Amino acid sequence: MAVRFLNEEVSELCLGKPELRCVAATATVAEALTALKTCGETHVSVWICGGDDINGTCLCVGKICAADVILFLCREEHLADPFKAFEAPISDVxxxxxxxxxxxxxNSSLLEAIDYILEGTQNLVIPVQNHHHISNSRKNLLNKQPPFVCTRHNSHEYCWLTQEDIIRFLLNSIRAFSQIATFTINSLNVIDHDIMTVHYNSPASSALDFFHRALTEQTSVAVVDEENRLIGEISPFTLACCDETAAAAIMALSAGELMTYIDCAGPTEDMVQLVKMKLELRNLGGMVELMDDSFHSSVSSSSSCCSSDDEFGSSRNGRLCRTVGSGRHYPARRSEAVVCSPRSSLVAVMIQALAHRVSCVWVVEDDHTLVGTVTFAGILKVFRSVAGGRHNKLEVDS
Structure with a gap:
């Protein structure tokens, strides 16, 4: 039953998907950042159209979010003059x-989609021309869902699928995988012990390589104390909900301070002044100018991250959630880590990840000592192994 399910057409996951915003590959970093701020989405897709190497058609070649821009500004060559970095093409990012x-x-199978993700793909672009791409078994659902509204190129509509979409689809059909759903994550060997950590008092900039890797692998960097107990996380998905001034904070603050700065309630005025003071001590006047410029822009657009207690309400520093010109609110994320136990079941961890909109859940012992993490990719490996029959003889931990 599970193997038949994994052979379902991947187009079924495109039901009700929202429109994906896009920018041309020829756009500058500044133009891409403007697109992010005006569309109210965390990511925009990057497209090349009409090139000889793609036979005059259109091709999605990547995606970009605020975290990409923030880490780009943290490059050594951009610290003195971050404004020059905005003139670079997004292909550099x-x-x-x-x-x-x-x-x-x-008409590709769900199994093919999972295989691509396990090879490192983060998003799948699926063309949807008409409703005939939806199997007869689910046509009755079509009228109950919003219409297909996807990125349009080559006179086609495109759906944008994420790892989270596939995990959610699998969870909704968990009965097909009853042989593994209640197994503990420890018994399934799904815990990844190759994790990235940074000490609470260490400079946040010392973890820049980790931040880049976390963005690529769709995981997070753990912030720990001297005894390897988990304090929080610095996630690229949290950074994606911040503005470009987070680059200045990374270069000025410790990892623990950065967690406070990027927390979805937004930095306090004292924290902003601390960042400026530390930047000036390092002769990074360009970063100070970046913060001043962004502050004036945010005042005119009422832009900031929001409080997790009231996602669309006021933050503790009196500013509203990040609001864009269209009036849409820009969702934010907390730096507080989502945790589970090695004895948690696979389905429980899936529910946690989806409920908190995180792509990795930290595994800790009872004393909060960090053990590892469970990622979407790791979970998909378990479901993929069902097709090979490798979990048929597993026994539940006593």
Whole structure:
């Protein structure tokens, strides 16, 4: 039953997907950042259209979020004059190496989609031309869902699928995987012990390589104390809900201070002044100018991160949640880590991750000592292994 389910067409996951905003690959970093702020989404897709190497068609070649821009500004060559970095093409920001975005045909199987993700793909671009791409077994759901509204290129509509979409789809059909759903994450060997940590008092900039890796692998960096107990996390998904001044905070603050700065309630005025003072001591006047420029812009647009207690309400420093020109609110994320036990079941961890909108859940012992993490990719490996029959003989931990 599980194997048949994994052979379902991936287009079924496109039901009700929202429109994906896009920018041209020829855009500058400033233009991409403006697109992010005006569309109210955490990511925009990057497209090349009409090139000879793609036969005059359109191709999605990547995606960009505020975290990409923030880490780009933290490069050594941009610290003295961050404004110059905004003139660079976004191709300089996109990660090199294996593509994080891939096109996939709508009749491809869910198993193929999972295989691409396990190879490093973060998002799948699925063309949807008409409703015939939806199997007959689910056509009755079509009228109950919002219409297909996707990125349009080549006279096609495109759906944008994430790892979270696939995990949610699997959870909704968990009965097909009853042989593994209640197993503990420890018994399934799904805990990843190759984790990235930074000490609470260490400079946040010392973890820049980790931040880049976390963005690529869709995981987070753990902030720990001297006894390796988990205090919190610095997540690229939290950074993606911040503005460009987070780059200045990374270069000025400790890891613990950075957690406070990027927390979704937003930095206090005292924290902002602390960042400026430390930047001036390092002769990074350009970063100070960046903060001043961004502050004036935020006053005119009422832009900031929001409180988790009231996602669309006021933050503790009196400013509203990040609001864009269209009046839409920009969601924010907390730096507080989501944790589970090695004895937690697979389905319980899936529910945690989806409920908190995180792509990794930290595994800790009872004393909060950090053990490892469970990621979406790790969970998908378990479901993928069902097709190979490798979990058929597993026994539940006593």
């Amino acid at each position: 996109l990660p090199k190496g294996s593509p994080v975005v891939r096109h996939l045909e709508p």
